[in-house]
Amino acid sequence: MSAESEAIRPAVLSPDAWQPERFFVGGRKKVIIDTDPGIDDAMAIMLAFQSPELEVVGLTTTFGNVPTAMATRNALCLREVAGMAHVPVAQGERVALKGEEKQRIADFVHGSDGLGNINTSPPNGHAIDMGAAEFMVKMARENPGQITVIALGPLTNVAKAIEQDPEFVKNVAQIIVLGGAFFVNGNVNPAAEANVYGDPDAADAVFISGADIIVIGLNVTTQMLMTEEDLNHLRDDGGPVGEFLHKAAQFYLQYHRDYYDMNAIYVHDPTTILAAIDPSVFTLKTGAVRVITEGRFKGTTLMNALGTKRWNSVTEWCGKPPIKVAFGVDSQRGMQVIKDRLMKMWSGYNGVSNSEGITDNGN
């Protein structure tokens, strides 16, 4: 097959092309959230719990904002805060694919506990006796075509799942990735976005795996802002969960004031949940994506967005399958969904809380 014949046309997909119902089972899409909580991870998990389109069948944990053990603790804590303690938590990898130890802990973004230093009490529950990748493989094998993985941290667990089971990319319905920065600067440095930078080898392996993939990068998530006023509404109208998220978000808000000169937060992770709820919020283009895995520009995501061009040489891009990359977002509509669900749907909820100052009913 010649290089020319590999040319891939980028396409803006219409909402009609999605046929999202094929992922819905019993009216709800089964999702596994791979996460490194993380304040906006916490908001994303609560959003997913409160979205009738989704059934969260598991949380899997990874390193990123915090080390993996802390991510597991926080995931256990969050499911209890939400009154969703039945949702299994599976602990994931502690180091990147090539064994690289986590070097960058984002305590200046999310606090030293990952949840804004709000002194959550230890969770009552425990992680299941199964690793994150094994859990993903098992769930996808038992529910072929029905499990969507939403990856909100570095992609090590997903890459491990692909490694463990060659059928995983076929069994999984879709992998929705928060990661990369497409034709814009990164947030770790001008070249790289944090999740891809955390394990660039894993990201590259996932992007070229052949799975059905949507990538939500910084180029769209930085259009999604929650203001201090919004956060105050969350505290006032969002019940105990809103109060919890408001409290956790104060540290994250201060980070945005200090580093971006803005009195609002980026809601990267909740935006990614929207792609599972209603992908028509995004404008998507298709093309192969590769990641620079080492050197000065480690973690850079590069997309072949010139699908109409025919390349005249055999390169690292030949034969790599196209994936869907978000290029635009209806930020007004998307933020309305996030705010409505986080602020209104929890009012009246009286479940367990895990933050000091909020009643714990002991359930």
Ligand SMILES: [Ca+2]
């Ligand atoms: Ca995250």
